[in-house]
Amino acid sequence: MKNNYSRLKWVALIILGGILFFLSKSAQAATITPLPLQQQAVVGVVQDQNGLPIPGVTITVKNTSRGTVTNLDGEYSITAPANGTLVFSYIGFKTVEIPVDNNEEISIQLEEDVSALGEVKINAGYYTTTERERTGNISRVTAEEIELQPVVSPIQALQGRMAGVEITPGGSNPGTASTIRIRGTNSLREEGNFPLYIIDGVPINSIPVETNTIIGNAGLDPLNNLNVSNIKSIEVLKDADATAIYGSRGANGVILITTKKGRGIGTGIEANFYTGVTTVPNRLDLLNTQEYLEIRRRAFENDEVEPTENNAYDLLLWDQDRYTDWQDFVFGGTSETTNANLTFSGGDEYTSYRLGGSYFTQGTVYPGDYDYQKVTGNLNLNHQSKDDKFNLNLSVNYGVDINNLVGNINLTSSISRLPPNAPEVFNDDNTLNWEEWSLAGLDNPLEGNYNNSVTTTNNLITNLSLSYKLISNLRFKTNLGYTSFDSKENIKLPRRSYNPAEAIDNSSSHLYTKRKSWIIEPQLIYNTSIGKLSIESIIGATLQENNSNRIRFQGSGYSSEILIGNLAAAERILNAESVTTEYRYSALFSRIGINWQRKYYINLTGRRDGSSRFGPDNRFSNFGAIGAAWIFSDEPFIKKAFPFLSFGKFRGSFGTTGNDQIGDYGYLDAYEATVGPGGLYPTTLANPNYSWEENKKLEGAVELGFFEDKFRLGVSWYRNRSDNQLVGYPLPAITGFSSVQANLPATVENTGWEIEATSENFRNDNFQWQTSFNISFPRNELVNYPDLEQSSFANTYKVGHPLNISLLYEYTGLDPETGFYTVRDVNDDGSFDYQDRTIIQDLNRDFFGGINNSFSYKNFSFQFLWEFVKQKGRFTVFNAGRPRNVSTKVLPALENEGNYQTISQSRQANTAFNFVENSLFPIQDASFLRLKTISLGYNLSEEFLDKIGIEQLRLFTHGQNLITLSPYEGMDPEFPSSGSSFRTLKTITGGLQIIF
Template sequence: MKNNLEYRGVVHLCLLFICFFVPPPYFAHFPHGHCFTSFSNLDTQQQHQISGTVTDSYGPMPGVHVLIKGTNNGTFTDANGEYSLVVNTKDFLVFSYLGYHTRELPVLGRTTLDVEMQSEVTELQEVEVNAGYYTVKEKERTGSISRVTSADIELQPIVSPLEALQGRMAGVEVVQNNGIPGNAPLIRIRGQNSLRDDGNFPLYIIDGMPINSTPIDGGNNFYLSGIDPLSTHNLSNIESIEVLKDADATAIYGSRGANGVVLVTTKKGNYRRKTEIEARWYSGLGQVSNKEDLLSTEQYLAIRKTALQNDGRQLDEFSDYDLLLWNQHRYTDWQEVLFGGTSQIMDFNVAASGGNGTTSFRLGGSYHNEGLVFPGDNSYHKVTAGLNLDHISENNKLHMNFSANYGIDQSDVPAYDNSFVSTALTLPPNAPKLKNEDGSLHWEEWEYSQWDNPYAAILYRNSSDVGLNLIANLGLSYQLFHSLTFKTNMGYNNLTRDYKASFSKDQYSPEIREGQNHSSRERHADRKSWVIEPQFLYRAKMGKGTLDGLIGATFQQNDNKNLIVTGEGFVSTALIGDLAAAQSVNIINNEIKRYKYNAVFARFGYNYDQKYFINLTGRRDGSSRFGPNKRFANFWAIGGAWIFSGENFVKQNLPFISFGKFRGSYGITGSDQIGDYGYLDAYEATAGPNGIYPTQLTNPNYSWEENKKLETTLELGFLNDRITLGSSWYRNRSSNQLVGYPLPSITGFSSVQANLPATVQNTGWEFELATMNIRSKNFRWQTFLNLTIPKNKLLSFPDIEQTSYANIYRIGQPLNIRLLYEYEGVDPETGLYRVNDVNEDGQYDFNDAIVVKKLGREYFGGLTNKFSYKGMEVRFLWEFVKQSALERETSLPGYKAMQTAQFFNEWQYGQNNNVQTVSESFDAGTAYYNALFSERFFTDASFVRLRTLSLSYDLPAKPLKDIGLKGCNLFLQAQNLFTLTNYNSLNIENPGNATLPALKTLTLGVKINL
């Protein structure tokens, strides 16, 4: 009797443990209030009958296999999804169906057990997507939101998180204008809305903290696009990046979301888990991904000598030193010499995470170093640290989250006056060597040359650009009542960049060196901002639906400082940079600006019967960038969705549709992306005492840009969502354009800030396809395809003829056009290019530019394939772009500068008579440069690029466990491996320009979990 009582006591303790600690699916089906009563009557050997219904999100599931674990006894559900089995109380039931996650549940004495199966593919539909101020399930969202996760981000050997988006998102265009680490990529979300380039930046938000997305001036011409404000972020610390595109998703951000929103969410720790340590290291090499096909020495000399012959002149020592003084048999590939080096890449990341029932943490840091492909030992490196703390009170009412990310990066890109890249593309192949045998710079043979020795830039033009970036955010929420929660978000960002460059006069040839000075340049940029956003959140059941609502306010302030100072006349190289030792010091720029932004916002969403959804958002914004009477504006949106696959008529008549949803939205967002204080009269002090002069005209009447967004979308799933397809059509119309209105020079000012009555329209189609091609126990093959077909045009611009924009834009045409001369071929009499002088006035200007050609992308997208076999996984992404561009401008053929091999082939072997006579004459130069601005050099610049290729392998778990490891993954990652294109360009992403392309990299690494 005693033993029996002890046995029952042990059973009861075990059952209490199960009740409190077993995950909800194991006991979710017990009747409320009867958990312990049922357990207390258990007899673990007693057989009984159990029955139930198996369903998924669309209703009953016939044909589900129900098996008693460890036996061959089982059954299948009938046409109504019902089953019945004789079981013991100790048994476990295994529910399995192709395409769905297997469920394993204990019997525990139950006589009824209903189970909901979860599709392996549609588990993505259950993912909580970050929509900014709230989260929403993927299948229930009414707005357009694209998402990439850490699996697609963390292993890529890149610096900016934006680069991870290339080719992965429909409607999101990311372009690397320059392959220098830290250079800001160009990002456009559904096209260009503003006439101003700086009016098209999206809003960046990191863990709730808004970040100024405008790139920071990089100091030299390798950073013409600026330095990316996200460059100091640790990619391994990013959990996901969401991009909000349509009005429904962005209107809650009001004016800040006019050009889309990029949400970056960092990783958190795990509750109820012991502390884990994750370490990841990779190292590899990088080289320029593409080089231009240029002339050999023989080809170069053939063109030069033919030009002399055609011009009927003799060799001249002053102008023809490449033919008289330079070795006629020397050949140097200057691309290989000046940017053909190998970049050494190394990255190390470590993070510790864990927690208990109420608190979780994640603490991590990283180091990234990346060499440059130029001569010398210049490099880019950064160090980051990140902390995330999450706490929930025992009564689940108080929730606190704190995140802090700190990064330091330094770029040692040489302070070039002239880029190595452009020099490598123009320097003749027989130019003399750049260094003597003893390593000193070679100057002698350059006596008659107008070129500087490119190596002088490495030795005598030094620079350093250091950035420090702190992003911190504290989120607090407290559940006041069952349906009402108060929440506040408080963030702070401090970003500083210090650029210092020194220029020694030794960079010049000895003949002109004495007339030069040692000089320096410094730039100090500082951005500080804070935000406070109190909110009330409401959620309650209403009939067969759920009402979600929030109401809140935003208080934000940005302080920007920018100082540029130059020093001239340092006595020696050792003193360069010490402004106290300079003969003269000039302050080029000294700006101190403050921007204040306040808003109130609200959102109300209603979900009826898990099939019908409506979402209303509104915001009233106030900005200090407008005059007192124009500071406030209202923005709003409405979005709706209908999951029609839940309707009976679809289930009965279209059983092959496993998921179907219509959604659409319309709303108005705005923009205040202009400079501060533009509505005021502005003055600056003169050099003399008590003097000032005006620098800006007042205009207190300009106001917000407006962007009206419309979208409609159809989402479909087939064959239990093994195939999913989404297609969206959108139309954005941006009006009331904020621009600098040009003024005649007689006013003393070049422009005044104003609104122009122009409307820019962006329309387009976006397609996203995902397929599960093969799915077996050990092998899977998945494919993801996205395609964007954008169209942009200037819809209207009243009286455009009265403005200077008449020479840039055409109504009904895209913004990214070039107005070109009409090409008429090669003149048979002169042998020179001929373009049409439309008004026959004997000169060529904008009146003759009657040909409109669209530059940029006609469509773009990406194709991803993922293969997994047991512990091995292979992924690759092809990015494809259809685009047009002008050929890169070269020097006049026949002049002492390099040409492309394509030109030589057209000139020497071409049969179309489309190349003019090579000559250095004035007439030849005039004809050539007129043709450069004609349709003659307009061409297709499309490409297909293998953007990423990765191979990873998880080592077997058992041997790892024996040595104390929880996991070990080996991986190989290739980036920009090769590109298919007919366009002869160095940087296919920025065609027509002499910029360094993205590097082709290969890295090998290991990831360890302790």
């Protein structure tokens, strides 16, 4: 498989190189096409007030969409009418308009205007806005912040960079889906909390892809196949004003991913490459061999039990001087990661394009030759007619990845805490050592080591956007999108992975997943101005269809290991299952944006949604929102009273969105065939009456800028209430069913404060320093749940408390007679159950955020991001006395000191531990401060680059998760569930970026 994939990689690169060469020649030919007589070429240089060139300045012909950008020397070339006007714009500088007036050369100096930062365009989905004019809550990160991070999915690059956006890794294996929550958990169902992903205008299924590999329940991230280096920006829509135009699809927030476009006039090639290593950053402080053996011997003494080969194999059968650091054995490896990216862009004043490809590979820290590999290709084509009436944009993103992992082994906590004197797991001939482990009555802990899982996915995301100007202020636009995702998973389980004493056949497990969707969105866009009043409006429709298919089965009885996976060689096909579903969605939507004098803004959105997931009488529902903003800093009395206030805006919004994230066909009866021939039995009860969940969102915010916007501050308060919850309504056992899908008047509320700040601390010709900061204070509460105590969720949720809680016993100290842990028997009935779990522990984060600093000095740049989280966690690695390694924290118990119980392996001691494990005793402060990213870059001098014919050459090094400061005693405070698991890896990379 690896050899085939290697060939695929080189063939793809050769083909890509040929295409780039062809396009390069075509683009050169295009640039010498004779121009119409009424047009003329204009060249020039754009500089700042110090005479330094400004690269990246946008120059457009006024009242057209024709434009270009300056190169690193501030030079530009554009074709314009002799009587036309050129518009020069760049973030941080005032926009300038200069008539062409038959001039063939126009060079200018731009004046700094920090307030112009508010004019940067923000993608709001069906329309664009600016930081100054937005009425909704939209967070944004750009390519410079994410493109060179060594991550598989772009979602992983957002950690710590956005207020209200909480991202936790799903695991340490490459390709594992992360969990993302935008302003908390809204639904009682796990599948009801996924945000909407939009890539270049096309929605994709955000639910992680099912897998049977060691990735587990987290699933595969559907964004894995994207090229992170090809992303221009990621916007996250959070409040009602921003999300309501997406209706039911935006109930949990919207993530808009925009890919890069061509450069305009001329051609260019950009290449970047990095390579590096990844390791596990932390270890548990566990007992060494002598400490462990002393603990074990004390357990037998305390229990007054005679050690035998059955109960004390580690004392009597195993080497007493042997020491193995099982943590180092399991996850002490070094994983290599490499990324190569190549893009070609060019065009003329009417057409631009960008074509690129990338190759990414990442290994694992576990023993064995396992890795993740990805090849991507992308194309973006933009065209406009000479009369500027017709526009076309084509976006194609395609990715193939292969995830090669060990199958069906827990490679973290189960093996890393083996006794330090445990025998070798391998024999000298690299076969599994069964003999020594079998003498102790145990299976080899690496049972299944030779299993192998290979998951191959293909992902195509394409969008064609067409627009035509019907009259002066009216434009017709349509988006046509198509996605195709398929996953093929094959797990091989050879006989040699298991104990030869057991009769186990060679077998295989197969899982195929196919997702297809198409979407059509016609729109009419009308913009006009009447004096000081400006109106932007849009009306459109959405037609969408999703088809999914899942097939799973097992093959058994292969005569040879080499045949495993070849179903024609299997003796038996077992547990075959095929599920096909179809989902249809339609909507009408509209938006009217009104502003008066660019000071007073009102944004009205509405949408009527229809979903095939509900019965015929409940398929349609209406959603909408209103957003408003007042830029009070433009009022004359404010300017006079507060001259230091450069910008001030109040904004607020209220609206409703829906949620239809449930299974398909739930309103119909479902049947399965009986084991015997000719029979059916019901598996699901029908309920045609359930309908949409509804999420009501309210927000108020203030945005301030001081001292010419050198310091900007934004504070937002929000309240989201999700009710009419779609959950399983419990039924009596006599019905034969545990529940039926229904709406319950349960209400989940998320409230919180978000603070975002940016500052320009210092700036001169050579040195700049900027800081950005964000912090979120989220609160989640189950406000209402009728008859909760009679439902199956009685021991999961509590009214008045968050959804993510633990019900715990009250710890009452060590028993003075036995020395064992004790917890309170609240009702004095002599048993311990959920009636005694009276303490409610909130497992949510109290607050989280990040602080980022960016420095530049001449050709050097330096950036670092600290992520911080305030939370609680559990640490349970202290059950001393049993044949498992534990924390060195238990050593004082040898002297009957400290807070841990008497060392014992008795049933009473283990029961006491099980009780205390579910009390406040193991709860710790799991807050952390983490150096999330750090980057150092150097741009080679222009004089040197001119000599070798290169536009830009940048060298850089990047670090991720290098330092974590935390009082938590476990492996990873980001995953503080028990203490012996981890999800965060430390990565260091170095590379270069070249632009020709």
